[in-house]
Amino acid sequence: MTDDQMKLDRRSLAKAGIALAATAAVGAAATAASTPAAAQASGGTIKVGILHSLSGTMAISETTLKDVMLMLIEQQNKKGGLLGKKLEAVVVDPASNWPLFAEKARQLISQDKVAAVFGCWTSVSRKSVLPVFEELNNILFYPVQYEGQECSKNVFYTGAAPNQQAIPAVDYLMQENGVKRWVLAGTDYVYPRTTNQILEAYLKTKGVAPDDIMINYTPFGHSDWQNIVASIKKFGSAGKKTAVVSTINGDANVPFYKELGNQGIKATDIPVVAFSVGEEELAGMDTKPLVGHLAAWNYFESVDNADNKAFIDAWHAFIKNPKRTTNDPMEAHYIGFNMWVKGCEKAGTTDPSKVIPAMIGVSVPNLSGGFSAMMPNHHITKPVLIGEIQADGMFNIVSQTPGLVVAQEWSPYVADTKDLIGDWRPPMSCGAFNVVTGKCGSGAKAG
Amino acid sequence: MRRISVLLLFVLLALVQPAFAQSAEEAYGLLGSGNFDQVRRGVETLAASGDARAATIIAALQNGKLFAATADHALYIKQDDGSFAAAATGKPAPDIAAGAVKPVRVNNAIRSAMDAALGALRLMAPDPATRAAAAEAVFHSHEPAALPALAKALAHETDPDVKLKLQQAQAAALLSSPDASEADRLAAVAVLADRGDQDSRSLLDGLSGQPPSVAQAAAAAIASIDRSLALWGILQSVYYGLSLGSVLLLAAAGLAITFGVMGVINMAHGEMVMIGAYTTFVVQQIIRASAPGLFGASLLIAVPMAFIVAGALGILIERSLIRWLYGRPLETLLATWGLSLVLQQVVRTIFGANNQDVGTPGWMGGSTMLGGITLTWNRNYIIIFAVLVLFALMAALRFTSLGLRMRAVTQNRRMAAAMGIRTPWIDALTFGLGSGVAGMAGVALSQIDNVSPNLGQSYIIDSFMVVVFGGVGNLWGTAVSALTLGIVNKFLEPVAGAVLGKIVVLVLLILFIQRKPRGLFPLKGRAVET
Numbered sequence: 001m002t003d004d005q006m007k008l009d010r011r012s013l014a015k016a017g018i019a020l021a022a023t024a025a026v027g028a029a030a031t032a033a034s035t036p037a038a039a040q041a042s043g044g045t046i047k048v049g050i051l052h053s054l055s056g057t058m059a060i061s062e063t064t065l066k067d068v069m070l071m072l073i074e075q076q077n078k079k080g081g082l083l084g085k086k087l088e089a090v091v092v093d094p095a096s097n098w099p100l101f102a103e104k105a106r107q108l109i110s111q112d113k114v115a116a117v118f119g120c121w122t123s124v125s126r127k128s129v130l131p132v133f134e135e136l137n138n139i140l141f142y143p144v145q146y147e148g149q150e151c152s153k154n155v156f157y158t159g160a161a162p163n164q165q166a167i168p169a170v171d172y173l174m175q176e177n178g179v180k181r182w183v184l185a186g187t188d189y190v191y192p193r194t195t196n197q198i199l200e201a202y203l204k205t206k207g208v209a210p211d212d213i214m215i216n217y218t219p220f221g222h223s224d225w226q227n228i229v230a231s232i233k234k235f236g237s238a239g240k241k242t243a244v245v246s247t248i249n250g251d252a253n254v255p256f257y258k259e260l261g262n263q264g265i266k267a268t269d270i271p272v273v274a275f276s277v278g279e280e281e282l283a284g285m286d287t288k289p290l291v292g293h294l295a296a297w298n299y300f301e302s303v304d305n306a307d308n309k310a311f312i313d314a315w316h317a318f319i320k321n322p323k324r325t326t327n328d329p330m331e332a333h334y335i336g337f338n339m340w341v342k343g344c345e346k347a348g349t350t351d352p353s354k355v356i357p358a359m360i361g362v363s364v365p366n367l368s369g370g371f372s373a374m375m376p377n378h379h380i381t382k383p384v385l386i387g388e389i390q391a392d393g394m395f396n397i398v399s400q401t402p403g404l405v406v407a408q409e410w411s412p413y414v415a416d417t418k419d420l421i422g423d424w425r426p427p428m429s430c431g432a433f434n435v436v437t438g439k440c441g442s443g444a445k446a447g
Numbered sequence: 448m449r450r451i452s453v454l455l456l457f458v459l460l461a462l463v464q465p466a467f468a469q470s471a472e473e474a475y476g477l478l479g480s481g482n483f484d485q486v487r488r489g490v491e492t493l494a495a496s497g498d499a500r501a502a503t504i505i506a507a508l509q510n511g512k513l514f515a516a517t518a519d520h521a522l523y524i525k526q527d528d529g530s531f532a533a534a535a536t537g538k539p540a541p542d543i544a545a546g547a548v549k550p551v552r553v554n555n556a557i558r559s560a561m562d563a564a565l566g567a568l569r570l571m572a573p574d575p576a577t578r579a580a581a582a583e584a585v586f587h588s589h590e591p592a593a594l595p596a597l598a599k600a601l602a603h604e605t606d607p608d609v610k611l612k613l614q615q616a617q618a619a620a621l622l623s624s625p626d627a628s629e630a631d632r633l634a635a636v637a638v639l640a641d642r643g644d645q646d647s648r649s650l651l652d653g654l655s656g657q658p659p660s661v662a663q664a665a666a667a668a669i670a671s672i673d674r675s676l677a678l679w680g681i682l683q684s685v686y687y688g689l690s691l692g693s694v695l696l697l698a699a700a701g702l703a704i705t706f707g708v709m710g711v712i713n714m715a716h717g718e719m720v721m722i723g724a725y726t727t728f729v730v731q732q733i734i735r736a737s738a739p740g741l742f743g744a745s746l747l748i749a750v751p752m753a754f755i756v757a758g759a760l761g762i763l764i765e766r767s768l769i770r771w772l773y774g775r776p777l778e779t780l781l782a783t784w785g786l787s788l789v790l791q792q793v794v795r796t797i798f799g800a801n802n803q804d805v806g807t808p809g810w811m812g813g814s815t816m817l818g819g820i821t822l823t824w825n826r827n828y829i830i831i832f833a834v835l836v837l838f839a840l841m842a843a844l845r846f847t848s849l850g851l852r853m854r855a856v857t858q859n860r861r862m863a864a865a866m867g868i869r870t871p872w873i874d875a876l877t878f879g880l881g882s883g884v885a886g887m888a889g890v891a892l893s894q895i896d897n898v899s900p901n902l903g904q905s906y907i908i909d910s911f912m913v914v915v916f917g918g919v920g921n922l923w924g925t926a927v928s929a930l931t932l933g934i935v936n937k938f939l940e941p942v943a944g945a946v947l948g949k950i951v952v953l954v955l956l957i958l959f960i961q962r963k964p965r966g967l968f969p970l971k972g973r974a975v976e977t
Contacts, residue, residue, distance in 0.1 A: 055792055057901050059800040177555065188946050221905045224694070224897045226687040227940055230821070237645040239653025254802060254897045262814055262823040268559045284802025284897065292555045388554055391511070396485065398554045430490040
């Protein structure tokens with residue numbers, strides 16, 4: 001099968017998915033209308049697992065997600081719970097320790113008998129719990145943008161795949177700013193390496209010469225950026241418009257941006273587009289020198305609509321601090337949780353083996369003013385937004401994709417995975433189906 | 448025939464006057480449209496219109512003070528007192544409520560357009576610094592459209608520095624202009640070659656469609672700029688190394704006391720640094736709330752505060768935990784490591800897991816050029832601070848009575864006790880001194896790193912590395928080793944990459960310790976063996 005036919009297949013798959021989503025939405029509305037009658041029939045609670053680090057390095061990002069889950073569960077209980085039962089949150093702390101994630105996941109599923117788990121941030125923690133979820137056949141909702149190249153039956157990926165974040169951002173810079181030279185800077189681990197591999201292949205298909213791509217990796221928590229920023233400056237002095245695509249993670253961002261400001265690199269000279277910097281990260285920074293640098297997400301707090309305003313107000317009331325920001329992974333949990341609720345209502349039970357097939361096609365409102373649908377590859381449809389950092393630490397949305405983008409779980413730009421698709425509907429029921437050989441590989445295979 | 452042409456000229460002149468007004472009018476419409484592309488065109492149109500208010504309006508847009516009415520897109524400028532004035536006339540508009548207008552939003556394309564426009568408009572400003580900045584902005588935009596304005600400004604310019612900048616801007620614009628003569632272009636290349644920085648290199652490298660002689664001259668200029676930049680690059684790396692070394696020295700100085708002098712393997716050392724950084728945050732919060740005028744001095748106030756807070760905590764830790772564990776290094780290691788986790792979690796519970804925003808006072812931001820190297824001010828101050836801390840610490844150990852007692856106790860505990868020194872208190876004070884110095888390091892690190900509960904973790908390994916490499920118990924050794932490690936790191940990084948560079952440094956260090964287990968400057972004498 002040629003590449004073109006492949007694309008066609010993906011597209012028709014997407015169309016089928018959207019049609020499915022539409023019918024499912026109607027169906028789900030019907031079930032939702034009929035549930036109140038069945039409500040209050042039985043006692044007991046439904047347990048929901050929350051697997052986010054509350055201590056250690058990742059606590060900075062993950063604690064907020066635990067709080068937002070508690071808020072969503074509280075809200076759902078005020079609306080009458082799920083299937084006539086109250087929801088009960090079971091919070092565990094895997095302490096930013098990857099093997100402990102697997103242990104805690106096993107505890108949640110076998111001991112606490114949770115109906116679903118919402119959790120993980122880093123890809124390595126997700127990879128660590130994946131075998132547990134597959135073995136015990138439970139559900140994980142994973143809310144963070146990631147590198148793709150994975151499609152498990154038991155995981156619902158509510159964060160962005162690379163084509164829902166990285167590639168539209170690069171397209172924006174290419175078209176709007178005429179960028180010709182690229183610095184791909186990242187922290188040295190699986191997400192930046194895979195994303196940069198995909199981006200490098202993508203840029204080459206767009207005619208960018210290998211000399212015009214510079215790739216740089218730094219360790220976790222890197223704090224001395226002086227000569228890396230200087231070398232970026234030097235790379236940018238070749239007479240072509242240059243941009244930095246940053247997959248720098250977590251704590252390393254603050255010193256990186258500070259150094260950019262100190263060396264006087266302005267967004268109008270060399271813009272930096274980041275995939276891991278959101279409102280939460282900017283909250284600890286003086287953003288004045290950063291005005292104009294970009295971030296690509298599927299949600300920004302500054303999205304201007306009634307749903308988002310209600311969400312932000314509820315969040316401020318729940319956390320009792322009007323200064324706390326909202327961010328993209330929080331929206332992903334909002335979507336994921338609502339999808340799970342709908343999926344359970346559609347299946348009429350919280351039994352994971354029945355909920356998993358029912359999830360496909362479920363469609364719920366997202367916070368950027370539209371609907372997101374769960375596709376057969378267990379990823380969701382999302383709009384892509386590009387924002388510029390403003391002096392107040394919020395993002396000024398400068399571009400938005402006209403429609404929703406369907407996730408490509410297997411990148412078509414990587415030779416090993418370009419023929420793979422994931423489709424968990426019977427009869428295929430496969431996370432890594434090779435359309436050339438017609439065989440089904442392992443769904444959890446790394447890229 | 449001539450009459451007709453004269454007539455035509457008159458018609459044209461008559462048209463030009465309203466055309467000015469009309470283009471300003473059009474620019475106002477574009478600026479209020481709310482569409483990024485149109486706002487950018489609005490900025491360009493307004494700058495070209497010759498409208499007297501152009502500079503004021505564009506400056507207001509740059510500072511986020513330009514507002515458009517939601518109803519009719521009319522433009523208003525927000526005044527310092529919060530009221531609005533009509534943008535076109537500058538007259539106050541008291542009946543405009545804050546809710547009826549929205550700020551005009553900008554993106555990077557508009558920001559570039561504003562820089563270029565303001566540059567061209569301010570070339571004749573009365574203040575020489577403004578003129579120099581304007582010339583720099585025109586240099587960056589190198590729009591041929593600015594050439595007439597540049598020529599006019601050059602004719603009037605008297606300040607030699609500004610004149611040079613104007614000539615450079617003119618050269619940049621000339622090279623981008625399609626109809627400059629070959630001789631002009633060659634002269635322009637020469638001007639840029641003289642300037643000789645990365646921006647000129649970038650400009651020369653980006654030239655296209657030049658006559659062969661000009662292209663040749665540009666290539667030669669690029670080669671010469673590259674040669675001089677390579678030389679400066681070495682000096683720049685030395686500077687980066689010194690600045691990394693000064694950070695390492697600050698982080699390790701406290702440990703050189705607690706581990707080096709007292710021999711306590713203190714894994715909670717990093718947390719003392721972290722607590723110093725949080726003290727800075729708290730001091731700044733108080734200043735922001737009660738005396739915003741003092742903000743520039745907030746770091747100077749934070750230094751003694753951090754010393755006191757971290758030092759007091761150190762004394763508390765020594766009295767409650769460490770004194771029970773002297774002579775049992777393994778237990779000390781485990782206990783202090785546990786303590787570091789406790790301290791992290793306590794801070795996380797009090798302040799939250801998020802990074803805290805520690806502000807940078809104005810005098811610490813930005814950078815300056817020394818020849819071809821960029822010196823960033825915050826790094827310069829940290830280098831100075833590190834040197835000051837080192838000398839203060841040495842002086843304290845050598846010239847104060849407390850220092851004398853500390854040295855006496857560490858050299859021969861029993862003899863010191865026999866002389867009437869209360870050794871337990873000296874232990875506590877020594878540990879407090881080491882912790883206090885770590886707290887002061889936290890003030891400096893808050894300027895370059897995250898203020899989060901994890902701050903200390905990233906420095907603990909490096910600190911031990913510095914102290915061991917330098918020779919335990921020797922402050923000079925610590926200083927030399929910090930600077931050596933910093934410079935080696937910065938020279939390896941561009942060659943091997945940041946990740947591999949760190950590994951190489953670690954391997955070299957292990958080999959060195961194999962050869963010289965006591966580090967660079969081992970202490971000599973009988974006291975060492977105890």
